[in-house]
Amino acid sequence: MATSVKPGTKWNSTTCETQVMALRVPMGTDLELTCGGAPMSTEEPAERSEPAEDASAGTLVGKRYVDDGETMEFLCTRGGAGSLAVNGTPLDIKEAKKLPSSD
Amino acid sequence: MNIHLILQMAADAMGDRQALTYDGRSLSYAELDQTARRVAAKIGGFERLGWLAENHPAMPASLFGAALAGKPFVPINYRLAADRIEALKTRIAPALLVGEDLAATDGIETISREQAIEGDLFEEDANPDPGVAIELFTSGTTGEPKSALLRHANLMAYILGSVEFMGAGEDEATLITVPPYHVAGIAAVLSSTYAGRRMVQLPAFTPASWIETARAENVTNVFLVPTMLQQIVEHAPDDLNLPSLRAISYGGGKMPLAVIERAMQLFPNCDFTNAYGLTETSSTICLLDADAHREARDSDDPLVRRRLASVGRALPTIEIAIRSEDGAECGPDEVGQVFARGDQIGGEYKGLGSQLDADGWFPTRDVGFLDSEGYLFLDGRADDVIVRGGENISPGEVEDVLLTHPAVSECAVVAVSDEQWGEAVGAVVICKDAPPHEEELQEHVRASLRSSRVPSKVLFVNELPYNETGKLLRRVLRDQIDSA
Numbered sequence: 001m002a003t004s005v006k007p008g009t010k011w012n013s014t015t016c017e018t019q020v021m022a023l024r025v026p027m028g029t030d031l032e033l034t035c036g037g038a039p040m041s042t043e044e045p046a047e048r049s050e051p052a053e054d055a056s057a058g059t060l061v062g063k064r065y066v067d068d069g070e071t072m073e074f075l076c077t078r079g080g081a082g083s084l085a086v087n088g089t090p091l092d093i094k095e096a097k098k099l100p101s102s103d
Numbered sequence: 104m105n106i107h108l109i110l111q112m113a114a115d116a117m118g119d120r121q122a123l124t125y126d127g128r129s130l131s132y133a134e135l136d137q138t139a140r141r142v143a144a145k146i147g148g149f150e151r152l153g154w155l156a157e158n159h160p161a162m163p164a165s166l167f168g169a170a171l172a173g174k175p176f177v178p179i180n181y182r183l184a185a186d187r188i189e190a191l192k193t194r195i196a197p198a199l200l201v202g203e204d205l206a207a208t209d210g211i212e213t214i215s216r217e218q219a220i221e222g223d224l225f226e227e228d229a230n231p232d233p234g235v236a237i238e239l240f241t242s243g244t245t246g247e248p249k250s251a252l253l254r255h256a257n258l259m260a261y262i263l264g265s266v267e268f269m270g271a272g273e274d275e276a277t278l279i280t281v282p283p284y285h286v287a288g289i290a291a292v293l294s295s296t297y298a299g300r301r302m303v304q305l306p307a308f309t310p311a312s313w314i315e316t317a318r319a320e321n322v323t324n325v326f327l328v329p330t331m332l333q334q335i336v337e338h339a340p341d342d343l344n345l346p347s348l349r350a351i352s353y354g355g356g357k358m359p360l361a362v363i364e365r366a367m368q369l370f371p372n373c374d375f376t377n378a379y380g381l382t383e384t385s386s387t388i389c390l391l392d393a394d395a396h397r398e399a400r401d402s403d404d405p406l407v408r409r410r411l412a413s414v415g416r417a418l419p420t421i422e423i424a425i426r427s428e429d430g431a432e433c434g435p436d437e438v439g440q441v442f443a444r445g446d447q448i449g450g451e452y453k454g455l456g457s458q459l460d461a462d463g464w465f466p467t468r469d470v471g472f473l474d475s476e477g478y479l480f481l482d483g484r485a486d487d488v489i490v491r492g493g494e495n496i497s498p499g500e501v502e503d504v505l506l507t508h509p510a511v512s513e514c515a516v517v518a519v520s521d522e523q524w525g526e527a528v529g530a531v532v533i534c535k536d537a538p539p540h541e542e543e544l545q546e547h548v549r550a551s552l553r554s555s556r557v558p559s560k561v562l563f564v565n566e567l568p569y570n571e572t573g574k575l576l577r578r579v580l581r582d583q584i585d586s587a
Contacts, residue, residue, distance in 0.1 A: 008104045008231040021108065023263070061116045062268020075263065077108060078115050099267050100390050100418050 002030035002087070011040040015051040016080030018059045024073040031072070035059070036082025051082035059084060065091040104259040106236050107170040107229040109297045110136050117269060123302040124276070124320060125160050132296070135163060142168025143225035145214065146199055151238065153195050153211070154178040154283055155188070155202035157306035161216040162283050163292045165201055166237075170255065171225055173233035178284040179240065191240060194250065232256065238453060239286055239382050242570055250453035251382045253286075260446035261290070261385040262297050264420035271300035276347075277324040278317055280308045280331060287326060287355060290386035300324065310338035314345070321347040326378075328355040330573035333362045339369055354378035354387070356573035357481070360412055367400060379414035379479065381467055383458075385447040389423065389479050391415030406474065413478040421445040424464065425473055435475040438497070440485055441467045470497060487517070487577055491555055492524040498577075501528055501558065504551045510539045515567055517580045519560050529584040530558035531567065538563040562587050 005011075005025045012019050015036030025031065033040045036051025059065070061079040066072065067086055074084065074091065084091040110132070113122070118133035130138065142165050146152050152169040154162060154176065169176035177195050179188060181202070189208060192200065196210025205213045236255045240248040277300050281288040295302045303320045305312060308331055317325065325348065327335070332353055351366070351373050358377065367375060374393030380386040391413055399411040417423045422444045425433040433439040442464040450465035451457045459465050470488065471481040482499045489496040498516035505514045512535045519529035530544065541561040548557045562584045568576040 010231070021104070023104075061112060064263075077112050099270070100265050100392065 002032045005031045005033060009042060010077065011035075011042060011074075012044050013040055013048070013051075013080055013082050014038045014045045015049050015055075016059075016082040017078055018076065018080030018082055018084070019078035020059070020065065020074040020084065021077050022072075023064065023075050026071050032087050034085045034088075035080070037085075038082075055083045055085065055090075056081055057083040060093070064094040066094045067091055070094070105170055105173075105229040105231055105233060105255050106258050106262075106293060107139070107167050108259070109262060109293055110139060110167045111229070112268065113296050113299060117299050120273060120299055121301045122296065123160055123163065123304060125158075125304040128160065130160055132299075135160075135167070135296075137224065138164035138220040139167035139171060140224040140226075141222050142219050143171040144223045145219065146172040146174050149174065149197055149199045149212070151175040151177050151195055151198045153192070153198045153200035153202075155181050155192075155200055155205060156216055156283075157181065158279065158283055158288070158304045159216045159306070160304070161201060161220045162304075163296070163302070164220050166289065166292055167296075168219075168225070170233070170236055171229045173230040175235045175238045175252075177238040178282075178288075180242075180282070180284045182282075191248070195238070237289055239284065239289070241382055242574055249455065251449060252451045252453055253289075253382075253385055253449040254451075257385045257447050257449045258289075258293060260420065261387075262293050264445075264447065265387065265418060266294045266297045268297055269299045271295075271298040273299075274321070275299075275323045276301040276303050276320055277326070278303045278305055278313070278320070278322040279326070280305050280313065281326060281328065281355075282306075285355070286380070286382040286386045287328075291326060310334045314339065314343065317345050317348060323347050324350045324352070326352045326354070328573040329353060329358040329362065330356070330569060332366055333359065336362055336365045336369060343369060345370075348373055350374045350376065350393075352376040352378050354380065354414075356575070358412075363411060364400070367396065377414055379481070381469075383448065383450050383465065384443055384445075384467070385449060387418065388421045388443050388445065388447070389414045389417050391478070395478075409480075410474070410478050413474070413480045415479065416477045417443075417479070418445070420447065423473065423477075423479055425471065433472065436472050438470060438472045438482060441469040441471050441479070441481070443467055484577075489516070489518040489526050489528055491521070491527050494555055496528060496556055501530065501548060501552065501556050504548050504556075505530060505532065505544065505558075507551075508539070508544060508547045510534045510536065511544070513567055515575055515577065515580055516558070517577050517584060519581070519584055521559060527559040528556060529560045529562070529581075531562045531564055531580050531584055533564060533567065560584060560587075 013035035018035045037055040059076045065074045113132040114136035122132045122135040192208040201219045237253040239251045375396045377391035378387040379389040424442045425439040427439045444464045448465045450459045468485040501516040513533040515531045518526040521527035568579045
């Protein structure tokens with residue numbers, strides 16, 4: 001089911017430990033955010049099913065996930081076994097630039 | 104976004120890793136999260152959480168705990184005079200204030216650092232965006248301290264744009280000497296936690312204690328303000344050996360060229376990074392990285408070599424522009440006011456509102472120029488510019504010439520009142536031995552610069568007034584030279 005996704009909201013996988021936070025999403029568009037092939041939830045699920053076989057590449061904490069055109073971006077705040085998709089299209093890890101930390 | 108997310112991610116992903124070390128005591132990320140929850144449980148009835156003490160494990164716990172409770176964290180400079188501290192306490196009420204043996208103030212309830220991290224846990228989730236995360240009083244070198252507001256969104260933009268999550272190896276440790284009331288002290292906690300780099304807290308800096316702690320704790324990374332690095336360079340034996348140390352970052356004031364050159368000799372195996380930023384910009388916005396340091400040091404091209412005195416280039420998430428007084432954008436090497444734009448920039452003061460212009464640019468009030476490759480060179484504060492009969496004179500220009508006189512070891516140039524010109528150039532000078540005649544220094548400046556730059560008044564002193572983070576107190580100097 002497509003719902004409104006706001007930046008800063010955390011979404012939990014219902015198939016694994018994955019949790020993401022929306023950093024950037026297109027304004028006014030409803031999205032169906034899934035992990036492991038099942039819809040994600042703003043609540044921590046009471047129990048979890050298994051990720052679907054074709055959606056079990058896994059997520060990595062600290063990585064950012066984007067769609068093809070980088071119109072949306074999610075920060076993985078907890079990693080898990082399922083993989084992420086929006087409206088059925090898989091999200092990929094954003095090409096990591098060398099980060100310039102000074103402290 | 105809430106900065107508590109940084110700690111939540113660290114506790115989830117690397118809960119057993121050491122988060123911090125202090126005086127023989129250690130906390131893992133999971134334990135730091137628990138202590139932050141203990142602090143958070145105490146803040147409910149207050150508008151903010153103040154901090155008036157030296158660094159301690161309760162400081163990161165309070166910073167994250169306040170975020171978790173959705174209340175601003177407000178560190179106060181404990182080195183200020185008692186009456187100044189009282190004035191700031193009045194401004195933060197009603198607040199819970201962490202510190203030791205504090206005087207009573209209306210609307211302030213106090214609690215010790217150890218008490219802050221005891222007791223019940225805050226069990227709720229963090230509010231996704233409680234607004235203001237940090238209120239930091241500016242150092243007030245030119246007037247009453249302003250309360251700069253940094254929002255959760257600003258600080259998260261800085262961290263996500265500059266730090267790789269768990270990017271640090273398990274053996275990495277950073278030595279934190281900057282105090283909690285300095286934006287670098289806040290940024291150090293957030294960056295280290297996100298990177299998974301153990302924080303080693305050293306509240307009372309001396310060169311000897313710094314060297315001893317760096318060695319004992321196998322410290323790999325340090326951040327220093329220029330005066331600290333200067334003291335270390337002066338104090339360190341020639342055979343100083345800190346085998347674990349890999350990276351030295353510095354910032355927070357102007358670094359004398361002689362000090363950085365000496366430091367690069369003393370620590371040949373270290374990466375040096377110069378970080379430039381302001382309280383209002385969530386710390387670093389420009390960096391001179393290790394490669395640029397080496398390239399500048401080893402170059403014969405004067406335009407490359409001078410970059411060692413620059414603050415480097417803008418972070419990928421930051422734009423820098425130089426504008427002249429009429430607002431026009433300056434070309435390469437043309438001096439003007441430095442403006443910065445990016446999501447990490449707060450640029451907002453309590454009671455004064457946002458200082459950003461309609462396009463989101465923040466006036467740093469620093470003066471400087473960009474070279475053709477985008478390296479930023481700073482040349483003092485806009486407020487320090489001397490206006491002599493309508494002509495703008497940058498103190499740095501005159502200081503650089505005075506420093507080339509063999510008798511001069513340190514100097515500062517400030518405005519002095521002048522009946523004819525409104526303002527004129529005043530020079531406060533420290534000499535290595537017996538001071539030369541005032542006329543000799545005036546001639547020395549006249550030989551290189553226009554006559555308007557020649558100091559009309561020279562005052563010889565034994566030391567210059569710096570605040571504890573290495574900022575020259577030009578306001579104090581102006582009073583001193585005017586009344587001399």
